[in-house]
Amino acid sequence: MMPTKPTRETRTKARKLSILSAALDCFCEKGVEATAVADIQRRAQCSVGSLYHHFGSKEGVAEELFIVTIQKLNSGMLRKLKRSKHAEESVKAVVFFYSDWSTRNPKLARYLHSRDIDFSPEAKTRLRLLRREYIASVFTGFAGFVERGxxxxLPADAYVPLISGPIQEYTRLWLAGQAGSPSQVKGLFAEAAWNAVKG
Amino acid sequence: MMPTKPTRETRTKARKLSILSAALDCFCEKGVEATAVADIQRRAQCSVGSLYHHFGSKEGVAEELFIVTIQKLNSGMLRKLKRSKHAEESVKAVVFFYSDWSTRNPKLARYLHSRDIDFSPEAKTRLRLLRREYIASVFTGFAGFVERGxxxxLPADAYVPLISGPIQEYTRLWLAGQAGSPSQVKGLFAEAAWNAVKG
DNA sequence: TCCTAAACTAGAATAACTTTCTAGTAAAAA
DNA sequence: TTTTTACTAGAAAGTTATTCTAGTTTAGGA
Structure with missing residues (x-):
């Protein structure tokens, strides 16, 4: 059958994705600040105008990439969490998912941990909101377990840092080439996370 | 008595410090990437030439500020750690010190947690080295306790993330205005840290 | 089917910033 | 004293981000 001509919406989405993907590659290779708009534009094979039309600025590209990635990561974690019936299982699932996702998506993980992104106030607000939502969802997911003892x-804000803090910090070390793969310690860290919040 | 005329060395050091301090203020107010060299230069009341003479680039200013700060923080932690006679005391001292230092130096803490710094390969190497030294020192400090049971x-790389990960993550939330002061939870987090690594 | 508005693309022009360069001053060393 | 080195200054140059103008394509309404 004939390949139907792609609709405009489809092509637009594809172009945006290709820009984001080109940007991710550039950012990982040279760092965010060191990547020029021209680098992204060349790799994505689009014009400056096109890039600015879709994202407004280089910052805009970096922000959208970051936000989309965080959203995927968070929703993956929450999905795992909701599938778990028991407290211990839930807590450990979060640690495992974070570890597995990071080793499966090293470029994205590196980007999330990178330090040279300059967010606009709007993006910061948006990220704050996402994080708040995530923390609240986790808290809600745990509420039953807490009630049951x-x-x-604990303070609502304490669960996520206690559970995810160590594996995040370890992952940062791994990305910097200063520690082995998170998969080697995820069992240990899951255990520690559970110890930190168990009743 | 007459105030003696300051020596050149003294004035140089003072100027460098004033540039670093002006930079910290700018970075906290507008973010690293968003501050122009002219901003720093104006606030420090020096010329572009002077700034470049001392630091080579805007990046150079950001790097030195970061490295000097990390060094102070690390040495403070190690000092506390060395004073402690018992394992539990040591571990908790690290958590307490991190929490106290952050609340006492919010600008510096904010800068250490900021995401928009673009380090040169040399600076990255230097930071890696500092971190390695820190992790090694902590491990050495703990060796006796581990032997005694x-x-x-645990793997050498695991101690620091397990102990410091949660309080760091919580501090990040606090700096983003998403959680109460670390001082409110430091006891809880110190307890959790100890649970994570005790024999 | 044709027309219009909106979305999109292109690349030259512009503006903002970083970095370099030249010239000169002040302090320390010889 | 003289010479060398550290330091400061600000204009010039070089880079990069962003804007602007012009034009093309598509979706949707008449």
Whole structure:
């Protein structure tokens, strides 16, 4: 059958994705600040005008890439969490998912951990919101376990840092080439996470 | 008595410090990438030439500020750690020190947690080295406790993330205005850190 | 089917910034 | 004293981000 001509919407989405993907490659290779708009534009095979039409600025590209990635990561974690029936299983699932996702998507993980992104106030607000939502969802997911006494009663803001803090920090070390793969310690860290919040 | 005329060395050091301090203020207010060399230069009341003479580039200013700060923080932590006689005391001291230092130096803490710094390869190497030294020192400090069975036997790279990860992550939330002061949870987090590594 | 508005693309022109360069001053060393 | 080195200054040059103008393509309404 004839390949139907792609609709405009389809092509637009594809172009945006190709710009984001080109940007990710550039950012990983040279760092965000060191990447010129021209680098992204060349690699994505689009014009400056096109890039600015879709993203407004280089910052805009970096921000959207970051936000989309965080959204995917968060929703993946929450999906795992919701599937778990028991407190211990839930907590450990979060640690495992973070570790697995990072090793499966090293470029994205590197980007999320990179330090040279300059967010606009709007993007910061947006990220704050995403994080708040995530923390709230986790808290909600845990509420039942806490009531039942399976998990400790802690300040709402404390659960995520206690559970994810160590594996995140370890992953950062791994990305910097200063530690082995997270998969080697994820069991240990899952155990620690559970110890930190169990009832 | 007469105030003696300051020596050149003294004035140079003072000027460098004033540039670093002006830079910190600018970075906190507008972000690293968004601050222009002219901003720093104006606030420090020096010329472009002077700034470039001392630091080579805007990046150079950001790097030196970061490295000097990390060094101070690390040495403070190690000092606390060395003073502690017992395993539990040591571990908790690290958490307390990190929390206290961050609340006492919010601008510097904010800068250390900021994401928009573009380090040169040399600076990255230097930071890697500092971190390696820190992790090694911590490990050495703990060696005795581990032998005695007071602390668990873990991969060398695991201690720091397990102990400091949660309080760092919580501090990040606090700086983003998404959680209360670290001082409110430091006891809780110190306890969790100890649970994560105790024998 | 044709027309119009909106989305999109292109690349030259512009503007903003970083970095370099030249010239000169002040302090320390010889 | 003289010479060398560290330092400062600000104009000039070079780079890069962003804007602008012009034009093309597509979706949707008449």
């Amino acid at each position: 399976d998990m400790a009663v | 007071d602390m668990a036997v």
